[in-house]
Amino acid sequence: MSIATFMDSVELRRELLRKNQNADGGWGYFPGKLSRVEPTCYALRAMGSSDPAWSQGIRYLSSCQEKSGGLNPGHGIPGATWVTQLAFPLLKQANLEAKSLESAANWILNIEGAEGGVLQRILYSLGKSKVEQDPRLKGWPWRPGNNSWVEPTAHGLLALNWMKGHAPEAGIRYRREIATKMLLDRRCMDGGWNYGNKKVLGEILPSYPETTALALLGLAASSHDLKASLERAKAHLADSKGTYGRALLSLALRIHGEKVEYETQHPLGHPSRNLMLASLEVLAAKAGKETFLQ
Amino acid sequence: MKRRALLATAALSGMACSKRDAEVRMPLETSTVAVIKASSYETELLSRLEEGMREAWPAAPASVRDKIVLLKPNLVEFDQNTCINTDPRLVLACRELFLKLGAKSVLIAEGPGHRRDTWDLADQAGYRKIIPDFDDRFVDLNLDDVRSVRAYGDSMDLFLPKTILDVDLVVSVAKMKTHHWAAATLSMKNFFGVVPGAIYGWPKNLLHYQGIDQSIVELNRIIRHTFAIVDGIVAMEGNGPIQGTPVNAGVVVMGKDVAAVDATCARLMKLDPLKIKYLKDSAALQIPGLGAIEEAQIEQRGETINSLSRPFAVIDDFAGLRLA
Numbered sequence: 090m091s092i093a094t095f096m097d098s099v100e101l102r103r104e105l106l107r108k109n110q111n112a113d114g115g116w117g118y119f120p121g122k123l124s125r126v127e128p129t130c131y132a133l134r135a136m137g138s139s140d141p142a143w144s145q146g147i148r149y150l151s152s153c154q155e156k157s158g159g160l161n162p163g164h165g166i167p168g169a170t171w172v173t174q175l176a177f178p179l180l181k182q183a184n185l186e187a188k189s190l191e192s193a194a195n196w197i198l199n200i201e202g203a204e205g206g207v208l209q210r211i212l213y214s215l216g217k218s219k220v221e222q223d224p225r226l227k228g229w230p231w232r233p234g235n236n237s238w239v240e241p242t243a244h245g246l247l248a249l250n251w252m253k254g255h256a257p258e259a260g261i262r263y264r265r266e267i268a269t270k271m272l273l274d275r276r277c278m279d280g281g282w283n284y285g286n287k288k289v290l291g292e293i294l295p296s297y298p299e300t301t302a303l304a305l306l307g308l309a310a311s312s313h314d315l316k317a318s319l320e321r322a323k324a325h326l327a328d329s330k331g332t333y334g335r336a337l338l339s340l341a342l343r344i345h346g347e348k349v350e351y352e353t354q355h356p357l358g359h360p361s362r363n364l365m366l367a368s369l370e371v372l373a374a375k376a377g378k379e380t381f382l383q
Numbered sequence: 384m385k386r387r388a389l390l391a392t393a394a395l396s397g398m399a400c401s402k403r404d405a406e407v408r409m410p411l412e413t414s415t416v417a418v419i420k421a422s423s424y425e426t427e428l429l430s431r432l433e434e435g436m437r438e439a440w441p442a443a444p445a446s447v448r449d450k451i452v453l454l455k456p457n458l459v460e461f462d463q464n465t466c467i468n469t470d471p472r473l474v475l476a477c478r479e480l481f482l483k484l485g486a487k488s489v490l491i492a493e494g495p496g497h498r499r500d501t502w503d504l505a506d507q508a509g510y511r512k513i514i515p516d517f518d519d520r521f522v523d524l525n526l527d528d529v530r531s532v533r534a535y536g537d538s539m540d541l542f543l544p545k546t547i548l549d550v551d552l553v554v555s556v557a558k559m560k561t562h563h564w565a566a567a568t569l570s571m572k573n574f575f576g577v578v579p580g581a582i583y584g585w586p587k588n589l590l591h592y593q594g595i596d597q598s599i600v601e602l603n604r605i606i607r608h609t610f611a612i613v614d615g616i617v618a619m620e621g622n623g624p625i626q627g628t629p630v631n632a633g634v635v636v637m638g639k640d641v642a643a644v645d646a647t648c649a650r651l652m653k654l655d656p657l658k659i660k661y662l663k664d665s666a667a668l669q670i671p672g673l674g675a676i677e678e679a680q681i682e683q684r685g686e687t688i689n690s691l692s693r694p695f696a697v698i699d700d701f702a703g704l705r706l707a
Contacts, residue, residue: 118526118581127581162582166529166542171584203592231584235592238584284497284585290563290698292626299499331503360518361502363526 114145158192202237243307298334414640494524
């Protein structure tokens with residue numbers, strides 16, 4: 090594909106996003122669907138802070154913040170969740186008032202996986218766990234009260250990068266250290282990541298493209314040796330057909346300093362009309378480290 | 384309830400339980416389940432399904448006409464060397480079946496528990512290639528708009544996809560597989576896929592925290608406008624639902640009562656449905672039309688279980704479930 094055609098496909102996606110911003114400022118996963126925090130966060134990253142869509146989108150995110158400081162997934166779906174980590178860097182970029190940022194940071198720092206009960210720790214120490222993972226290493230759950238998983242933990246780690254001045258330094262360091270260890274502990278034997286189980290009932294499980302990319306994004310500021318994981322990510326990128334995985338892998342590899350040119354397989358738009366995929370393809374084409382790290 | 388089935392239920396209850404238990408069980412209705420022989424995905428699948436529908440749900444033409452039907456296959460992960468997902472050829476045949484029965488439209492919807500790119504998964508699994516207008520018919524349940532329903536003994540709000548709650552009929556087009564946490568995954572367990580990942584995550588950890596068996600029953604108590612078609616043409620045994628071994632079971636099981644369908648599938652797999660916790664629990668709740676799991680409560684049509692049953696390998700944890 091020529092550069093001109095590729096840029097057209099990027100602009101086509103931005104235009105799709107512009108046309109499908111809902112009246113409340115947010116984006117749904119698909120045109121005509123209700124706004125949600127997750128597709129709104131990706132759309133805002135794809136559009137950038139200079140786009141006219143930005144301020145309305147931030148207003149939508151802000152409207153999803155609950156008294157606890159966390160954000161719910163969308164209007165009418167109460168209860169703060171992992172989307173708080175996803176939204177935090179955007180709220181920070183938008184210079185939201187300090188009180189809002191502090192309460193969101195506080196919510197993120199105080200939520201951790203619910204694993205690690207006494208029985209689980211005993212079974213782990215005896216090597217009798219059905220699922221091979223160190224229950225002492227906690228990242229972030231999708232929802233409070235559940236276990237830690239790769240994707241919310243990756244976004245948690247990214248959010249920590251934007252918290253300076255809004256949360257105690259020691260708290261940020263502590264969560265970063267444990268969550269990084271948790272991600273490394275959950276890494277699959279092939280070097281990548283799936284949703285967060287590397288071995289179940291003695292069976293070694295393979296990694297997935299999309300979760301490998303997300304974990305690498307989360308570890309972008311880490312000094313650990315990620316060579317095997319980056320190799321796995323490159324192999325996934327070469328083999329994968331799915332837009333979600335390929336876009337995230339391109340993004341993650343570029344942020345880790347690899348030279349990657351993202352090529353869409355659907356120049357005229359993804360057949361699913363998924364707006365989050367459109368945002369990710371824009372990001373895969375152009376985004377750099379500054380989009381995710383401060 | 385037919386007199387023969389009533390007597391059989393009473394007799395069975397009398398043997399296994401106290402008189403009081405038997406009295407409680409007697410009002411239960413029978414459920415009709417069709418067992419259809421289908422040796423491949425290539426030959427006469429639609430006519431086999433039509434035959435099964437005539438046996439399992441004779442009133443289907445009147446009930447389905449002008450209605451919106453949603454097919455919920457089991458799409459988990461794609462591996463070309465095994466049989467994790469409901470075969471797309473069966474889903475296509477189901478679509479044709481319901482259109483022939485007069486359905487206004489037939490949607491296909493799924494919300495996988497591990498993979499986020501549902502569309503890509505469906506594409507890899509062959510759905511997009513063989514199902515006409517797939518992009519216009521497919522709903523990603525993980526990302527759908529949601530509505531809350533009261534669940535788990537009224538203790539919490541559970542957000543479910545509006546598409547699932549609003550269609551006239553949800554058809555669980557499940558895969559016949561053993562399952563390393565729940566013993567077997569069939570038409571009832573298949574409804575884990577309706578729980579939206581965008582709200583509850585990947586995997587859908589909430590369901591595990593509430594209890595896998597309880598969650599299976601709960602979802603089936605909420606989603607009652609159902610029909611079940613289980614793909615046992617090529618099934619999975621051993622360490623299912625992903626890493627098990629394909630087995631040519633050559634059977635499709637159909638019925639309105641999802642628990643009765645699953646109990647029949649278990650018997651075809653030579654597993655005792657009365658020992659599978661979610662089936663026991665759904666029967667204990669005595670919800671009309673959901674939970675006839677004892678042999679005497681099921682009006683078996685089509686092929687006999689004995690003619691098509693075969694022992695499925697299970698992991699050690701479920702060895703006690705094997706039927707003699």
